[in-house]
Amino acid sequence: MDLNIKLPEEVKFIIKILIENGYEAYIVGGCVRDSIIGRNINDWDMTTSAEPEKVVELFDKVILTGIKHGTVTVVINNNHYEITTFRSDGEYDDNRHPIKVEFVKTLREDLARRDFTINAIAYNEEYGIQDYFYGISDLNNKIIRTVGDPVLRFNEDALRMLRAVRFSAQLGFTIDENTFESIKKVSSNIVYISKERVRDELNKIILSDNTKFVDLKNSKLLDYLIPELNYINSDKLLQLNNMKNDIILRLAVLLMNLGEDVAEDVLKRFRYDNNTIRNVILLIKYKDFDLDSTINIKRMLNIIGEDLIYGLVDIKKAQIILSSDKIKSNKLNSIDKSLSDIKDIINSGQCYSLKQMNINGRDLIELGYKKGKNIGEVLNHLLNLVMENSKLNDKEVLIRIAEEIKDK
Numbered sequence: 423m424d425l426n427i428k429l430p431e432e433v434k435f436i437i438k439i440l441i442e443n444g445y446e447a448y449i450v451g452g453c454v455r456d457s458i459i460g461r462n463i464n465d466w467d468m469t470t471s472a473e474p475e476k477v478v479e480l481f482d483k484v485i486l487t488g489i490k491h492g493t494v495t496v497v498i499n500n501n502h503y504e505i506t507t508f509r510s511d512g513e514y515d516d517n518r519h520p521i522k523v524e525f526v527k528t529l530r531e532d533l534a535r536r537d538f539t540i541n542a543i544a545y546n547e548e549y550g551i552q553d554y555f556y557g558i559s560d561l562n563n564k565i566i567r568t569v570g571d572p573v574l575r576f577n578e579d580a581l582r583m584l585r586a587v588r589f590s591a592q593l594g595f596t597i598d599e600n601t602f603e604s605i606k607k608v609s610s611n612i613v614y615i616s617k618e619r620v621r622d623e624l625n626k627i628i629l630s631d632n633t634k635f636v637d638l639k640n641s642k643l644l645d646y647l648i649p650e651l652n653y654i655n656s657d658k659l660l661q662l663n664n665m666k667n668d669i670i671l672r673l674a675v676l677l678m679n680l681g682e683d684v685a686e687d688v689l690k691r692f693r694y695d696n697n698t699i700r701n702v703i704l705l706i707k708y709k710d711f712d713l714d715s716t717i718n719i720k721r722m723l724n725i726i727g728e729d730l731i732y733g734l735v736d737i738k739k740a741q742i743i744l745s746s747d748k749i750k751s752n753k754l755n756s757i758d759k760s761l762s763d764i765k766d767i768i769n770s771g772q773c774y775s776l777k778q779m780n781i782n783g784r785d786l787i788e789l790g791y792k793k794g795k796n797i798g799e800v801l802n803h804l805l806n807l808v809m810e811n812s813k814l815n816d817k818e819v820l821i822r823i824a825e826e827i828k829d830k
Contacts, residue, residue, distance in 0.1 A: 425551050425558070427457040432498045433466045436505065437546055439480055445472040446508075446529060448544035448552060455540050458561055459593070468505045469532055469544060473525055477505050491523050508532040511578065530554050534569060537582045538589065542569050564595040572604035580611035584623040587637045591630035602641060609642040620647060621692035628672045633662050635676075648688055650680055661740045670698060671733045674705035675740070682707050701730055709737060713760040719767060720774035720809040728768060735761050773808045773815045776801055781820040789824055800827060 429437075433449060440447035447470040453463045470477065477494045478484050485495040485502070492507035509523045510531055526532060529544055529552055536542040539557040551558065555569050566586050568575040576583050583605045590597050597605075612620070624647070627633055635654065638644045644651055654676075665671050673694075677685035682703050689699045704726045713719050713735070722731055735757060742753045766772075773779060781804060783797045791797055804823060808815045814823070 425458060427454065427545050429547065430466065432501055433468070433503065434547070435498070436468060436481075436496055436503055440470050440472055440477075440505075441546075441548070443472070443476075443480060445470050445476070447472070447505075448529065448546045448549075450533075450544045451536070451541050454543045454545050454551075455557070455561065457545075458543075458558070466503055468503060469508060469529070470505055471508050471527065471529075472505075473507050477507075492525060509535070511535050536569050537575060537579070537585060539565075539567050539569055540589070540595075560598075564593070565598050566590050566593075566595050566601060567598035568601050568604075572601045573608060576604060576608045576611065580608070581615050581619055581623065583609065583612060583641070583643060584615075584620065584627075587634050587641065587643070588623050588626050588630070590637060591627045591632050591634035594632050597637065602637075605641040605643065610646055612643055612646050617692050621694065624692065625669055628662070628676065629667055629669060631663070633672075635662065650684055650688060651676070653679075661744050664740050664743065666733075666736055668733065670701045670705070670730075671736060673698070673702045674709075674733070675737060677702065678706050678709060678737075680706075704730060705734060705737065708734060713738075713764070714756065716763060716767065717809055719760065719764055720772070723764070723767065723774040724805070724809075731764060732761075735764070772812050773805070776805055778815070779805060779808065779820070780815050780817040781824065785817075785821060786824055789821065789828060791824075791828065800824060803827070 427449070429449065437447040437449075447468055449466055450469040451467050453466045455461075456463050472480070474486075474489045474492055474494050477496070478486075481496045481498075483497040485497065487493045487495040487504060492509045494505050496503045496505055508526045508529060508531060510526050511523050533542040533544060533552070533554055539555045539560045541557070542553075542555045543557040544552040560567050566589050568582075568586075586597055586601060586605065589595060627635070627638070635644075635651075638647070639652065639654060644654075662672055662675050665675055673689070677688060680688065685706055686699060686703055689702060694702075708722065708726065711718070711722055711734075713722060713731075719731075722734070726734070739754065739757050742750055742757060767774065771778075776782075779801065781801070783793075783801065786797050786800060787793060791800065804814075804820055807823065808820075814820065
């Protein structure tokens with residue numbers, strides 16, 4: 423664990439300017455945590471004793487991101503850095519946002535308002551690590567623990583309960599017992615958080631290496647978020663962890679046993695986009711479709727497309743691996759053959775969709791077909807013939823067949 427953090431030059435510059443003008447300045451929060459444990463850093467956030475108006479005066483390009491809450495974004499070479507004045511949060515009126523904030527004099531007071539000890543660590547090159555709440559110890563012991571009274575922290579901002587599970591999942595840490603018991607006590611407060619914010623946290627949990635959905639269940643959060651999943655068992659969670667890191671596939675696995683209608687209701691509840699909903703429901707709908715023949719593979723390619731069919735194979739494979747089936751190896755060999763056949767069909771350009779056909783609606787109209795539903799039916803009939811025999815995908819042959827059908 424490296425406590426000597428290497429700061430980017432632009433971050434050094436911002437801190438230097440603030441200090442030279444008589445203010446304290448530190449990097450803080452997730453960037454400190456991730457630097458110490460060796461994770462990639464997305465954002466370098468800073469905290470300072472300078473009030474927002476002073477920060478605005480000191481830098482050429484700033485964005486008044488959340489000046490009411492003491493946050494200004496400094497822009498250097500198109501890189502954005504959030505700088506927040508030391509503050510304490512007043513009362514919360516919506517289980518999410520403080521009614522007002524007050525600027526404070528010391529770093530310790532600022533760190534005391536933060537959610538978890540591992541996020542309440544600050545650093546600059548002059549003074550090194552500033553750790554008033556034993557965050558380094560919790561990083562060493564892989565513990566998620568609130569700063570101060572957990573019930574108070576979660577009553578201030580109910581989203582912190584989900585964030586506890588998310589950090590546990592992303593970092594592979596364990597939630598402190600007192601913190602976890604407190605989540606159970608106030609879990610019902612999660613209903614006050616917007617569905618979009620909940621969805622974003624759920625996605626991060628679902629996409630983690632250790633999804634920790636069991637923590638969502640045992641903490642009672644799942645009762646208020648997705649009660650339909652209260653039955654979920656460890657095998658399903660293992661399958662989730664073994665799936666490719668793709669939100670469509672993992673959502674499909676998670677919701678698979680609910681059926682299409684209930685799964686769609688859950689996805690709409692959390693305001694997933696239409697494309698995500700469509701793809702997840704398609705995977706659930708066709709989860710038991712056999713890919714044991716060329717014609718079946720072509721039919722499925724026509725229905726769900728190339729990307730989703732590979733996802734369907736991944737789901738089937740994960741189900742087989744976690745099953746207790748005595749002929750597991752045979753089934754795995756079969757799914758591997760299906761995967762090979764899918765690649766062959768795609769790479770060799772075999773026809774499985776109307777756009778690959780060497781005939782179209784205009785050709786049928788020229789043959790005397792009337793515009794309308796009948797043209798689509800004929801094209802789909804021709805497609806089925808071509809999927810069974812790829813040699814038929816020749817324009818002259820298809821026109822001849824279309825003429826024969828028309829005359830009947």
